[in-house]
Amino acid sequence: MYYSIDKNFFYSKDNLVALHFKYDPGRRRFVEWARNEIAVVPDFHKRILFIDEVHFWLNGYVNKQNCRIWSEVNPQVYVDPPLHQETLTVLCALWAGGIIGSYFFKIEGHNVTVNGDRYRAMITNFFIPELNNHDVQELWFQQDGATCHTARATIDLLNDTFGDRLISRFGPVNLPPTPYDLTPLDYFLWGYVKSLVYADKPQTLDHLEDNIRRVIADIRPQMLEKIIENWTFRLDYIRASRGSHMPEIIFKM
Secondary structure, eight states: OOOOOOTTEEEEOSSSOOOEESSOHHHHHHHHHHHHHHHHSTTGGGGEEEEEEEEEETTOOOOGGGOOBEESSOOOOOOOOOSSOOEEEEEEEEETTEEEEEEEOEETTEEOOOOHHHHHHHIIIIIHHHGGGSOGGGOEEEOOOOHHHHSHHHHHHHHHHHTTOEESTTSSBOOOSOOGGGOHIIIIIHHHHHHHHTTTOOOSHHHHHHHHHHHHHTOOHHHHHHHHHHHHHHHHHHHHTTTOOOSSBSOOO
């Protein structure tokens, strides 16, 4: 069901509508901050690690959390989620220097979804060790406002690693809600991967996991450069439109 309050709201493709101001001052403040950073450090956007996780259903269902249509009119779309379907939860960090991951959330070999404890275990046991190959002092970290990301224990852990170079709700730099059009994993990576991994119709989760690892590993540096440069274009669009969301279907499957 969709509700419309007035013309200042966007509809969101979802089972239960999430309404957002068309002219969002929080988004405007964020893009102004980012543009100011780029003015001082021209390659600032190349120093941000964008991190996110997503579900992959074995039957090819596209998670509504990562497939949105922003529109000023009711799109009249209802997404019916599958029941009792096998899924994988995978996380990646993407930046101009490459992709860290794929990381699959598992306990004793069994696939699980993410929560705060599992997210922090991933950061401690996988992500931070991976950063040993990079100059952490030069890298920023951006995550969305999912509860497992923004629990006090998680923010404390990330502050210990990144200090004031943390872009997150409750972090030193506040990332506004619904940052899907400002997160390369949302506006590119997950849609791109999902468009390829089901081509051979995987019948098992192991097969699907192998496909995900292969597709992500095959992404070339030149493609990542274009994705990160596109982030700066999005900053300019959002600033010019006073904080509105990009008028697009983020994922074209």
